[in-house]
Amino acid sequence: TFVVTEACIRCKYTDCVSVCPVDCFHEGPNFLVIDPSGCIDCAVCVPECPVQAITADTQLTPEQQPYLALNAELAALWPVITQAKDPLPDAEHWAQATPKRAELQL
Ligand code: SF4
Ligand code: F3S
Numbered sequence: 001t002f003v004v005t006e007a008c009i010r011c012k013y014t015d016c017v018s019v020c021p022v023d024c025f026h027e028g029p030n031f032l033v034i035d036p037s038g039c040i041d042c043a044v045c046v047p048e049c050p051v052q053a054i055t056a057d058t059q060l061t062p063e064q065q066p067y068l069a070l071n072a073e074l075a076a077l078w079p080v081i082t083q084a085k086d087p088l089p090d091a092e093h094w095a096q097a098t099p100k101r102a103e104l105q106l
Contacts, residue, residue: 001034001036001039001041001056001057001068001071002034002039002041002043002045002046002054002055002056002057003034003036003054003055003056003057003060003064003067003068003071004016004025004031004032004033004034004053004054004067004071005053005054005055005060005064005067006053006063006064006067006098006099006100006101007049007051007052007053007095007098008031008032008049008051008053009030009031009094009100009101009103009104010030010031010088010090010091010094010097010100010103011051011053011087011088011091011094011095012027012030012031012032012087012088012091013049013050013051013087013091014032014081014084014085014086014087015048015049015050015084016032016045016048016049016053016054017032017045017081017082017083017084018082018083018084019044019045019048020044020045020082021040021042021044022038022039022040023038023080023082024038024039024075024080025045025080025081025082026074026075026077026078026079026080026081027078027079027080027081028074028077028078028104028105028106029105029106030088030103030104030105031074031104031105032081033070033071033072033074033075033078034054034071034075035071035072035075035076036057036068036071036072036075037072037075041056043056050095051095074106077106
């Protein structure tokens with residue numbers, strides 16, 4: 001499965017969602033996740049993200065590893081998103097910010 005990682009937090013560009021052939025992105029207040037039970041590993045979403053937030057589960061860094069379980073957990077709670085929308089207002093600022101795990105809103 002592919003995994004949305006920290007770089008997405010407070011940016012939520014949503015360029016990724018419209019290309020997914022199986023509609024497995026789910027939207028929270030300031031982050032998106034991929035439903036691992038839906039993802040068919042096509043990888044087409046990866047180059048769409050302007051902040052390179054999407055990574056294969058096999059290529060997660062140690063710091064990104066917790067995002068695997070987090071995507072599964074939050075996908076069960078959050079609604080599906082299939083249409084791109086405007087990024088969050090301060091997306092450009094937050095695209096440069098790190099770490100920002102503490103900014104995640106549930
Ligand atoms: Fe959707 Fe393909 Fe990305 Fe998985 S890898 S989330 S199936 S676009
Ligand atoms: Fe997030 Fe990148 Fe998609 S910032 S919403 S994973 S395009």
